Amino acid sequence: MTDIAAVMPGERRPVPAIRLGPETLTLGILVIFVATISLAPLGRLALTAIAPDGTLDLASTWSVLARPRVFTAALNSLYVALASTLLAVVLGSIAAVLTVHGNIRFKAVWVFGFVLPLMIPPQVTALAWVQAFSPTSPVLGLFGLALTPGVRHPLFSAGGIIFLLGIYNAPLVFLTVRAALRRLPANLAEAARASGAGNLQLVFTVLLPLARAGIFAGAAIAFVSAIGNFGIQAMLGIPARFPTLITLIYQQLNSYGPSGLSDMAALSLLLSLITVIALGLSNWLGGRGDVRVEEGGRPAEIDLGRWRLPVEAGAWLYLSATLLLPLSALFATSLVKGFGQQLGWDTLTLTNYANALFHHASIRDAFATSLLLTVTAVLLLSVISLVLAYFISWKKSPLVRLIQMAAELSYVLPGIVLGVAMILYFLRPLPLLGFSIYGTIWIILAAYLSNFLALALRPLLGGFSQIDRSLEDAARVAGAGFVQRMRDIILPMLAPAVIAGGIIVFMSALNEIQVSILLVSSSARTIGPMIVFLEEGGSSTLAAAVGCLMILIVLALMGIASLFANRLPKGALPWRD
Amino acid sequence: MTQRLRNKAVATDTGRILIAMVSIALKRITKDFAKKRVLDDVSLQVENGEFVAILGPSGCGKTTMLRLIAGFEQMNSGTIHFNDEIIASPERNLPPEKRNVGIVFQNYALWPHMNVEQNVGYALKIAGVSSDERRRRSLDALATVAMENFAGRAPADLSGGQRQRVALARCLAANPSVMLLDEPLANLDVHLRASMEREFSDFHRRTRATMIYITHDQSEAMALADRIAVMDAGRVMQFARPHELYREPRNEMVARFIGNGLVLPVADLQRGRADGTVNVDIFGHRSEVRARKDQAKLAGASLGVHPDDLKLADSPVEGFAAEVERITYRGSHVQVHFRPRHAPDLSLSLHAPHDRPVSAGDTISVCVGDGWVIPEAA
Known part of the structure; x- marks a missing residue:
């Protein structure tokens, strides 16, 4: 028999209650990281807004906000955001009800097509939409529907912004409503049918109220997405002379x-306040009333009967109008030499692609910079979010909750607000190092890390909720320390979720424009804003080619991610049905 | 210490594994969760090689106790000792990875991304055991649960009983000082439970490991354990051998909990004919029942009996009078629900053979075959 007493650390070497083990150290690094990239810049932003000279000076804040221009822009922002949200909710909810409950065919393909715009x-x-309606539209021209030259472009208007934002954000509503509908067990619908409810009554009295x-x-x-969507607001709003808060901030920096x-x-503070109030309000409205159900089972199926064919036709017509129409226009434009040319065998050219990929140094550099920043952000965020998700899921404490809140805040605030915060925080030279990262790619990286941390976290939190904590406990009793458990147990089990998070971050960072638009400089330019610069500079065909290349990259990534789909937590890839 | 311990002490000769055991003492442990007391001044001494069951209804604190011994929780006061060494107190706490305990989890907690052999050998890998040696010891451990032919399988390809065996082998291969089993049979179906019960019992006999077995199922605890600690509301009610719990419950909770016991009010305790018996008045009829040797003469007390101890008497003078309320057919016997005439608001039942037909409304005479005067009656 072994003498355990001899090998047990006993009274001789007291074990302190809190030790600076790897676990505490990791948490400390996480806190410093999130404080540096999220809390401090946002705090700095708020401080600058209300105390520009170091002392509280609300009068000067008010004098900025009370200008008629600002007031108009704020009203415009609210108007387009609210109206487009309404449109997105209607479209997204209809799509969700039809694909979850309706007996329409080829659902998976349709869902892919419906969610695809979100990835572009x-x-x-x-x-693409501007080109689709342009006077020489290759597609509408075929039907003789193209606008005649000289007529004001219909999308360069408040209505155009609302329309595009609504279509763009409908998939976001679709995803959450679909998740809510899928929780509902079929027997709730069967009980409603037994009580005599028809299809529409079932949807409006049982399914939608429970999915509230x-x-x-x-x-x-x-x-939140609409009010902070720089791409659409700038591309349509600036030519339309329809100022919103974010285009105002952008023009302010330019001037x-x-x-x-x-x-x-x-x-930015005003924009943040609107965002936070909207989130709080919707949380309050959505949280009222008891909508708890026993989850599980298949969702109820609604037989559309003789309406099936018309509904299917409508669904596919919607996809062709919102996806094929603009994308084919974009593609056609990218294949002609000069904007406005008709696409034909004699005008067909690949010059734009050759220019974008090889000849145009600034585009090539922008691609390279974006790729470098995106890959770096993905690698760093994969590690950070894995560890952070571990603490959030299994080691809850007030400190961890604060980190999570900071990450969420940096994600929900409009990217342009984060951009302003980053400039304010990083404009001055770094302590000890003595130089400023403003104007370099590193400030963009910091903004990416801040903005996308919550995005990388999401699939991992889902992954952690699917594994039982006893698996970690078992490794602890086997003698594995924090680092060993992370490496041997947690990382292998969550690898698919890490990959899913990485792909989502990769696509978001490659696609984004609103975060880096304020941070780019002549020496550090990303691909997202490049399209705006090209379009502003009149190179529409080159912009179209760059846009097509970006769509190709996105499609390739989606394909790669789909290969892992079976091993991913359900819902990790938004475009999978 | 764990590394030295793990590298030594596994004496294997063809599948027979000896475990380096410890005795475990919990001294005056108190544990609160958010101001709610889940363990209240609990003390327990588990000897080397002993198989102890912790038995109690859900929420009694038994799982918390296991997690404290393993090191997943910290107590508010009290100490835990392994072989007289303090390993946990409110001030300092050896983390689980240094305690060298083994746990068999209720849901098995096998790592899905490792095969059976990798699962079993993981603790040895952490301890830095060479891969040949690790393989040999993993297969030895698997052999003790007759699973050596499944070494290359993934946990997902095993049945519930096989996973349980692998979990047991994993625990064994780590050569722990103590094995903690957290309701290991709760997720298995009824027949599998019976065969796993036998397996645990054989396993303990072969290894003589110190084992602490958490369960809410008293038949499991009775069948397996050397001693059982019955817990209720964060306290240890009684810690004794199974037959002692059944025959000599210390208080009313244990008396009612073990074997569907009944507690009857009795009056006028007098010295019995033999040592360890007393003569009491049960609903107007005097009977001889068991009691502590030093049982004081009292005007009233509580008597613990089991349903089988109540019998239909052959004649009215042999028992107390009662009214039959209703009867329930139970196959092998008839359950007779009745109310004693002296205590009509008390509803009791007994098992009657089929050859003694009774029906609702009858007056019967009930005798008490065996009973125990509960020492700590409230």
């Missing part, structure tokens, strides 16, 4: 440079 950069979408939390959550996301920062901070 908004500025590319805007560009999902509808409001979707509406909140759509609102005054960093000297206008305190005004920009005040505008």
Whole structure:
């Protein structure tokens, strides 16, 4: 028999209650990381907005916000965000009800097509739509529907912005409403049918009321996404002379440079407040009433009967109008030499692609910079979010909750607000190092890490909720320390979720425009804003080629991600039915 | 310490594994969760090689106790000792990975991304055991649960009983000082439970490991354990051998909990004919029942009996009078629900053979075959 007493650490070497083990150290690094990239910049932004000279000065904040221009822009922002949210909620909810409950055919393909616009950069979408309605539209021209030259473009208007934002955000509502509908067991619908409810009555009295939390959550996301969508607001709003808060902030920086920062901070604070109030309101509206159900089982199926064919026709018509029409226009434009040319065998050219890929140094550099930043952000965020998700899921504490809240805040606030915060925080030289990262790619990386942390976290939190904590406990009793458990147990089990998070971050970072639009400089330019610059500079055909290349990259990524789909937590890839 | 311990001490000769055991003492442990007391001044001494069951209804604190011994929770006061060494107190706490305990989890907790052999050998890998040695010891451990032919399988390809065996082998291969089993049979179906019960019992006999077995199923605890600690509301009610719990419950909770016991009010305790018996008045009829040797003469007390101890008497003078309320057919016997004439608001039942037909409304005479005067009656 072994003498355990001899090998047990006993009274001789007391074990302190809190030890600076790897676990504490990791948590410490996480706290410093999130404080540096999220809390401090946002705090700095708020401080600059209300105390520009170091002392609380609400009068000067008010004087910025009370300008008629600002007031108009704020009203415009609210108007387009609310109206487009309404459109997105209607479209997204109809799509969700039809695909979850309706007996329509080829659902998976349709869902893929419906969610696809979400994966395309908004500025590319805007560009594609502009081309679709352009006087020499290759597609509408076929039907003789193209606009005659000289007529004002119909999308360069408040209505156009609302229309595009609504279509763009409908998939966001669709995803949350679909998740809410899928929770509902079929027997609730069967009970309603037994009580005599018809199809429409079933949808409006049972299914949608029970999915209310999902509808409001979707509406909140759509609102936040719409009010912060720089790509569409800038591409349509600036030519239309329809100012919104974010285009105002953008033009402020362009006109005054960093000297206008305190005004920009005040505008950003206003935009943040609107965002936070909208989220709080929707949370409150969606959270009222008891919608708890016993989850599980298949969702109820609604037999559309003789309406099946018309509904299917309508669904596919919607997809062709919102996806094929703009994308084919974009593609056609990318294949002609000059904007406005008809696409034909004699005008067909690949010059734009050759220029974009090889000849145009700034585009090539932008692609390279974006790729470098995106890959770096993905790698860093994969590690950080895995560890952070571990703490959030299994080691809850007030400190961890604070980190999670900071990450969520950086995600929901409009990207342009984060951009202003980053400039304010990183404009001055770094302590000890003595130089400023403003104007370099590193400030963009910091903004990406801040903005996308919550996005990388999401699939991992889902992954952690699917594995039982006893699996970690078992490794602990086997003698494995924190680092060993992470490496041997947690990482292998969550690898698919890490990959899913990485792909989502990769696509978002490659597509984004709103975060980096304020941070780019002549020496550090990303691909997202490049399209706006090209379009502003009149190179529409080159912009279209870049847009098509970006869509190709996105499609390739989606394909790669789908290969892992079976091993991923359900819902990790939004485009999978 | 764990590494040295793990590298030594596994004496294997063809599948027979000896475990380096410890005795475990819990001294005056108190544990609160959010101001709610889940363990209240609990003390328990588990000897080397002993198989102890912790038995109690859900929410009695038994799982918390296991997690404290393993090191997943910290107590508010009290100490835990392994072989007289303090390993946990409110001030300092050896983390689970240093305690060298083994746990068999209720849901098995087999790592899905490792095969059976990798699962079983993981603790040895952590301890830095060479891969040949690891393989040999993993297969030895698997052999003790007759699973050596499944070494290359994934946990997902095993049945519930096989997973349970692998979990047991994994625990064994780590050569722990103590094995903690957290309701290991709760997720298995009824027949599998019976065969796993036998397996646990054989396993303990072969290894003589110190085992602490958490369960809410008293027949499991009775069948397996050397001693059982009955817990209720965060306290240890009684810690004794199974037959002692059944025959000599210390208080009313144990008396009612074990074997569907009944507690009857009795009066006028007098010295019995033999040592350890007393003569009491049960609903107007005097009977001889068991009691502590030093049982005081009291005006009233509580008597613990089991349903089988109540019998239909052959004649009215042999038992107390009662009214039959209703009868329930139970196959092998008839359950007779009745109310004693002296205590009509008390509803009791007994098992009657089929050859003694009774029906509702009858007056019967009930005798008490065996009973125990509960020492700590409230």
